[in-house]
Amino acid sequence: MMNKPSIAIIDYNAGNIQSVLFAMQRIGVEAKVTADHDTIRNADKVIFPGVGEASTTMAHLRNEGLDNVIRGLTQPVLGVCVGMQLLCEHSEENDTECLGVIPQKVKLFQPANGEKVPHMGWNKMYDLKGDIFDTRQEEQHVYYVHSFYVEEGPYTVGLTDYVLPFSAAVQKDNFYATQFHVEKSGSIGEQILQNFIRL
Amino acid sequence: MYIIPAIDIIDGKCVRLSQGDYDQKKIYNENPLEVAKEFESYGVRKLHLVDLDGAKAKRVINYPVLEQIAQNTNLEIEFGGGIKSDEDIQRVFDSGATQAIIGTIAVKEPDTFFRWLDRYGPERVILGADVKDEKLAINGWLETSEVSIFDFLKEHASRGVKHVICTDISKDGMLQGTSVQLYEKLMQAFPDMNIIASGGVSSNKDIEQLQAIGSPAVVVGKAIYENRINLKYFLPKNPQQRQLSKRIIPCLDIKDGRTVKGINFLELRDAGDPVEQAKAYSDQGADELVFLDISATNEKRKTLRELVRKVAEQVNIPFTVGGGISSSEDVSRLLESGADKISINSAAVRNPDLINELSKNFGAQCITVAIDAKQIDGQWKVHLNGGRLPTEIDLFEWAKEVEQRGAGEILFTSMDHDGTKAGFANEALAKLSENLQIPIIASGGAGNMEHFKETFEKGKADAALAASIFHYNEIGIPELKNYLAQQNIPTRI
Known part of the structure; x- marks a missing residue:
């Protein structure tokens, strides 16, 4: 008998956990919201969501011992929004040391031409290279809500232009992450989630 | 090559x-x-x-x-x-x-x-x-x-x-x-x-x-x-096409679990089932949805949470929920039910510290402050309680304060324009947009497709919200978005 892949959504004080869970249900994938270290370690895939402020969230992860759990994961992990930022090295949001899985930096948008911050709404992504993308997502709109961004760098696998070209997505080893809200990006977001589940 | x-x-x-x-x-x-x-x-x-x-x-x-x-x-x-x-x-x-x-x-x-x-x-x-x-x-x-x-x-x-x-x-x-x-x-x-x-x-x-x-x-x-x-x-590549899209947001006013639509903030008419509508709007290409609960009692608000959960299960685009929110507990419950953002209105005026508290607890990105205002003797004055209660507060001063206190976005409804179908309050909107760094949602007055174009161009709005013209199928969302794209407004199609 084939077992269905087990998907763990890391439960912490992130605002979009429910939305991620519902998105998984919509694509017909069962997932479990959990903070249990062993359940997370033993899952086939792990989703690391995130909405909130970086330093509080990092402090929470450390208190719960989840920081080391996440760093040590070897199965495919998908960080979303603040989840992506926390996988990076450092965030300018309250000068926060992050998990350091992806050696890139998180910076605050410095609007040059009257752009609004937070960056809120639908923007196209382009130059997609990552394994969680296929050709259908190139130059398609996805949904963003954020004031901080991950700089373009060696692990960037997709770009979006807002104020400057920034990392729409990053990928390093078994860690994948999107700045946009994959769980709220319509059918394009669902395609990406499906691609992640198939990894 | x-x-x-x-x-x-x-x-x-x-x-x-x-x-x-x-x-x-x-x-x-x-x-x-x-x-x-x-x-x-x-x-x-x-x-x-x-x-x-x-x-x-x-x-x-x-x-x-x-x-x-x-x-x-x-x-x-x-x-x-x-x-x-x-x-x-x-x-x-x-x-x-x-x-x-x-x-x-x-x-x-x-x-x-x-x-x-x-x-x-x-x-x-x-x-x-x-x-x-x-x-x-x-x-x-x-x-x-x-x-x-x-x-x-x-x-x-x-x-x-x-x-x-x-x-x-x-x-x-x-x-x-x-x-x-x-x-x-x-x-x-x-x-x-x-x-x-x-x-x-x-x-x-x-x-x-x-x-x-x-x-x-x-x-x-x-x-x-x-x-x-x-x-x-x-x-x-055409970098022009990579701009942030202007958002089209159908708004559903909810009373006792049904969508209703008022005219000039009074007289309510039944306008259908919110979950079905939410699903249909998202399938048609709406960029976001707003649900404003105008039920009067806490008992009814419990119904709202169930509704939010159903919407969240079915809809794959972001949505905001407002109406009767006055504490962090209220917000927690709505976010747990699956709302992406919440909107506060009168409660923020009565207790401005609430904005700071919510912004700190949940992040600015999910706090929308809704402002209803009307011109009195040429001055835009903020109104409370669904528009029934005038105040002496100036729209622009309040909007600035709201931003400073940590709101992520402002939803501005002109009561003078709402229900008239004569266009949005573009002058006031442009002033808000120029004064503030956070996004502004235009609301009140949408009657035809040109009105949306005008509010994005003249009103400098980041998003435009409308209710009845969408509910009664006077303008289809795909048709509106195609029109805006042809008019060179950055649009998600």
Whole structure:
């Protein structure tokens, strides 16, 4: 008998956990919201969501011992929004040391031409290279809500232009992450989630 | 490098063969013009059109398709397949082809080929060389020969042929990669010829390999139809199209679990089931949704949480919930139920510290402050309790304070405009947008599609919200978004 892949959504004080869970249900994938270290370690895939402020969230992860759990994961992990930022090295949001899985930096948008911050709404992504993308997502709109961004760098696998070209997505080893809200990006977001589940 | 998408025609339909085998035919579209137009919409400049019926019949058959595409698009068309006579080639040009691709005749009747080359010039006559194991193949791949491609091209180069499409028929339609090494050798042997690669492209990587050897162009067929490569990736980029989209937000006023719509904030009418509507709006391309609960009691608000949960389960775009929120606990419950953002209104005016508290606890990105205002003696004054209670608070001062206290977004409803269908309060909106750094949602007054354009251009709004015109189907969301895109408003379609 084939077992269905087990998907763990890391439960912490992130605002979009429910939305991620519902998105998984919509694509017909069962997932479990959990903070249990062993359940997370033993899952086939792990989703690391995130909405909130970086330093509080990092402090929470450390208190719960989840920081080391996440760093040590070897199965495919998908960080979303603040989840992506926390996988990076450092965030300018309250000068926060992050998990350091992806050696890139998180910076605050410095609007040059009257752009609004937070960056809120639908923007196209382009130059997609990552394994969680296929050709259908190139130059398609996805949904963003954020004031901080991950700089373009060696692990960037997709770009979006807002104020400057920034990392729409990053990928390093078994860690994948999107700045946009994959769980709220319509059918394009669902395609990406499906691609992640198939990894 | 140019990407030249291919359309192969049998019986007037867009098909693909595998290795030129007519028995291994797959119909991709009944209407080749539709396909050509789609390519054009991506920014494609040139089309590779092949008459497979013509190749088999040894005379051009599918002129009508060529004419249709030539007349209804601005694409350059290189046409091949069945061009065997003076009449064929002349009619191909008369039908709108930019260039004619000559294959079999060039092998079998070199004199005819060179006569055409002289008559129409090297820019209009493309030599079509089908190759297998570096040997020529002819007649739509139905026959093979013993002529070396290098010897063949050497003669043609000396006679002035400039453009060659070289198709490796062992690769064509197989999606197993291109003959990069052959192309590289040919390009080195014939540096003055424009050697266009064709056959076997299966991924972005194949195209990148051709780019790496300096290949000038590649014809791509099946890989496009089977979504193996995305044309948009390789076409000239248009940064204008990468701007943040202006959002279109249908708003559902909720009372006792039903959508209702008031006129000038009074008199309510039933406007349907919110979950069904939310799903329909998101399927139609709404960018976000707003639910404002106008139920009066806490008892009814519990119903709202259930509603939020149902919406969150079914809808794959963000939505905001407002109405009766006055504490962090209220917000927690709504976010746990699946809301992406919450909106506060009167409670924020009565207790401005609430904005700071919510922003700190949940992040600015999920805190929308809604402001209802109306002009009194030329001054915009904030109103509370769904517009029933006027205050002395100035709209612009309050909006600034709201931003400073940590709101992520402002939803401004002009009570003077709401329900009038005469357009948004663009002057006030523009002033808000210029004064503030956070996004502004325009609300109140939408009556037609031009009103949306105006509020994005004159009102400088980041998003526009409307209720009744969407509920009563006066404006369809797809229709509105197509209109805005045509008007050069950044729009998600």
